[in-house]
Amino acid sequence: MSIDLTQATMTELRDAVADKSVSAVELTRAYLERIEAHDGHVRAYNETYADRAIERAEAVDRGEVTGVLAGVPIALKDNLCTTWGHTTCSSNILKNFRAPYNATVVEKLEAAGAVVLGKTNLDEFAMGSSTENSGFKPTKNPWDTGRVPGGSSGGSAAAVAADLCAAAFGSDTGGSIRQPAALCGVVGLKPTYGLISRFGLVAFASSLDQIGPFTHTVEDAAVLLNVIAGHDPRDSTSADPDTSGPIPDYTANLDRPIEGLKLGIAKQYMGEGNDPAVAKMIDDAIAMYKDMGATIVEVDLPHTEYGIPTYYIVATAEASSNLARYDGVHYGHRTEAPDDLIDLYSASRAEGFGDEVKRRIMLGTYALSSGYYDAYYLRALKVRRLIKNDFDAAFAQCDAIVCPTTTGPAFKFGEKTDDPLSMYLNDVYTVNANLAGIAGISVPGGFTEVDGKTLPLGLQLLGPTFSEPTLLRAANMYEKSNNFGNTRALASV
Ligand code: GLN
Numbered sequence: 001m002s003i004d005l006t007q008a009t010m011t012e013l014r015d016a017v018a019d020k021s022v023s024a025v026e027l028t029r030a031y032l033e034r035i036e037a038h039d040g041h042v043r044a045y046n047e048t049y050a051d052r053a054i055e056r057a058e059a060v061d062r063g064e065v066t067g068v069l070a071g072v073p074i075a076l077k078d079n080l081c082t083t084w085g086h087t088t089c090s091s092n093i094l095k096n097f098r099a100p101y102n103a104t105v106v107e108k109l110e111a112a113g114a115v116v117l118g119k120t121n122l123d124e125f126a127m128g129s130s131t132e133n134s135g136f137k138p139t140k141n142p143w144d145t146g147r148v149p150g151g152s153s154g155g156s157a158a159a160v161a162a163d164l165c166a167a168a169f170g171s172d173t174g175g176s177i178r179q180p181a182a183l184c185g186v187v188g189l190k191p192t193y194g195l196i197s198r199f200g201l202v203a204f205a206s207s208l209d210q211i212g213p214f215t216h217t218v219e220d221a222a223v224l225l226n227v228i229a230g231h232d233p234r235d236s237t238s239a240d241p242d243t244s245g246p247i248p249d250y251t252a253n254l255d256r257p258i259e260g261l262k263l264g265i266a267k268q269y270m271g272e273g274n275d276p277a278v279a280k281m282i283d284d285a286i287a288m289y290k291d292m293g294a295t296i297v298e299v300d301l302p303h304t305e306y307g308i309p310t311y312y313i314v315a316t317a318e319a320s321s322n323l324a325r326y327d328g329v330h331y332g333h334r335t336e337a338p339d340d341l342i343d344l345y346s347a348s349r350a351e352g353f354g355d356e357v358k359r360r361i362m363l364g365t366y367a368l369s370s371g372y373y374d375a376y377y378l379r380a381l382k383v384r385r386l387i388k389n390d391f392d393a394a395f396a397q398c399d400a401i402v403c404p405t406t407t408g409p410a411f412k413f414g415e416k417t418d419d420p421l422s423m424y425l426n427d428v429y430t431v432n433a434n435l436a437g438i439a440g441i442s443v444p445g446g447f448t449e450v451d452g453k454t455l456p457l458g459l460q461l462l463g464p465t466f467s468e469p470t471l472l473r474a475a476n477m478y479e480k481s482n483n484f485g486n487t488r489a490l491a492s493v
Contacts, residue, residue, distance in 0.1 A: 001026050005034060006491040010072060010166040010220040017060065017071035024060035024071030028053050028115050031073045035117070035164050038490060043139050044149075044159035046078045047085050048118035056115045069227060070113030075165040077156050078119035079126055080211070081200040082106055089202050090134040091124045093332040093352025103200025104232045105169065105211050112227045117165050120155025124354045125323065126176055126204045128152050129426045132417055133356040141184060142489035144453040147410040150180030153214070157184040160214040161489045167224060168214040173204050174311050175405075175430025177212045178442035182405035182458020185444050185489065187475075188214050189221045192465045193437035194239035197232030205318035206237070208311075208434040216485055218443060218476040222250040225468060239466075248469055254476045261474060263289055264299035264398035269429055275408035277448035281457050285402055285445070288481045289474075299394035299401060303386045304432060310387065311431035312424055313367050313380035319357075320364030326352065359420065388436040395464040400474050404429055405442040405458035409450060429460060439463045443475045444484035456484070 003013065003022055016022045032050050039045050053073065060071040076082065079089045081099035088094045102110075110116070123133035131139040131154030139154040141147040142162040149158040153170025157180035160168050170177045172190035181188025189212040196211045203209060213224040229247045232238045241247070263286075270282065286296055328334035328348025335351055338344035353361070367376035394401060406429060416423040433440040445459035459478060463471040479485055 001030050005163045006488045009217045013166050014072050024057035028057040028073050042158050042162050043137050044120050044155040045118045046121050053115050053117050065113050067113030072166050073115045073117045075117050075120050075159045075168040077153050077170045079202040089125045090122045090136050092135045093326045104197035105228050108228050120159050123152035124357050126152040127356050135354050141410045150183035152176040154180045156214050157181050160186045171211050173208045174434050175427045178405050178430050181442040183410040185456030186214050187221050188442045190440045192439045195229050197235040197238050199234040203322040205315040218479050222472050225250045258473050261294040262398040263294050263296050264394050264401040266299050266301045268301045268304035269403035273407050278404045281445040297398050301390040303390050306383045307432040310380045310383045313376050316360045316364030317367045317377050320361045384435045387432050391436045399470050400461045400463040403460050405460040409455035439468050439471050441475050446484050
């Protein structure tokens with residue numbers, strides 16, 4: 001094949017299929033070969049669908065399947081329902097589960113001609129920041145296989161970083177797209193809550209969950225957002241175009257620098273806990289934006305520090321309710337020879353769920369229990385509103401906030417597994433965007449050297465609800481000012 005998968009962007013591959021310089025089958029086979037060669041050590045995929053993918057690619061080559069993604073090989077986080085294969089959430093409780101329907105996002109991607117290569121690994125039920133909570137296996141960071149790829153969508157981030165697909169999809173409840181994107185050196189977009197249908201995304205915390213893409217470039221993310229955005233009557237929280245406006249073409253103005261762009265810097269995101277390389281990344285980004293004519297303003301987000309406790313109450317409360325359905329009767333693993341009905345429920349759940357999921361169910365059940373509801377859940381909802389108010393006030397002064405996605409680069413396996421709190425603290429810069437429902441993106445922000453390895457960093461831009469056109473343009477300005485995203489983790493192999 002004439003195209004180097006470790007150089008090309010998704011859009012270039014899409015165009016190459018469209019102008020027939022490469023066939024969809026050739027492209028799909030090339031990715032399947034890379035998966036064969038590299039996924040043994042990266043372990044991004046839970047399952048691949050080689051035969052189905054080739055059949056779909058053949059249909060593209062025959063002209064039977066068309067669309068803006070015709071022939072583009074993609075990967076899906078294994079919490080997105082598909083009528084083929086399994087949908088496991090990397091949980092033993094759903095190890096054999098086959099979904100009876102497709103997620104709306106999956107339907108839209110296939111209707112646009114995308115070729116699904118497989119499903120990617122995650123922290124069990126998307127609860128985690130490293131994929132170490134997967135019930136099956138940890139995914140490795142392609143930049144340093146001794147380090148985590150981030151999570152929970154670590155499989156999708158690693159698959160894009162290692163060029164084991166042209167683009168991938170994940171879900172972001174408290175950072176699970178942006179954080180692994182940062183740690184793997186790729187672009188990760190968490191759209192505004194309600195912009196993308198959650199129908200067919202296995203629920204973790206329904207008021208926070210959002211689906212979004214992983215790509216090598218901002219343009220690729222915009223192309224994918226065009227395909228997946230929009231109202232869905234099957235998701236009651238999906239945004240109504242009558243109130244949130246029609247869906248624009250997110251690629252239309254990407255290359256036009258934003259005149260009079262106002263960017264906010266918040267001291268709460270620039271604390272002493274940041275790695276020096278992260279602090280430098282922000283300084284360099286600000287200098288670049290100033291050069292391009294942007295105005296920088298200081299904004300205050302005083303309730304930032306309450307984000308982690310608030311998130312871990314709201315998210316666990318919703319999870320405890322959402323995960324009640326895995327009881328050995330409605331869904332999933334059922335214990336053998338239970339004593340009675342209660343034993344059937346409790347033994348099935350005890351056998352099927354991993355430790356972190358159990359911890360969340362217990363925390364959430366506690367926060368919702370009578371006597372504690374007011375002190376925890378209700379109070380968390382009030383603080384959630386204060387966090388949202390902080391962002392509203394900040395966005396009255398600026399178009400977007402520039403900040404780090406994480407405090408540092410990828411950490412080592414096992415470094416945080418003994419201390420759940422230190423794992424939770426890894427989400428300090430990402431959870432507040434979910435609590436406020438706003439849009440966020442992580443773009444490659446350069447590299448740092450640790451123990452002789454080159455590790456990527458992520459720059460985060462946060463924008464008001466439905467500000468994706470501005471956010472993507474601002475991210476594109478930054479991307480075009482540097483070559484960070486052009487360096488690929490497994491470029492030489
Ligand atoms: N790391 C966070 C958690 O463990 C976020 C997860 C997510 O966004 N799905 O809950």
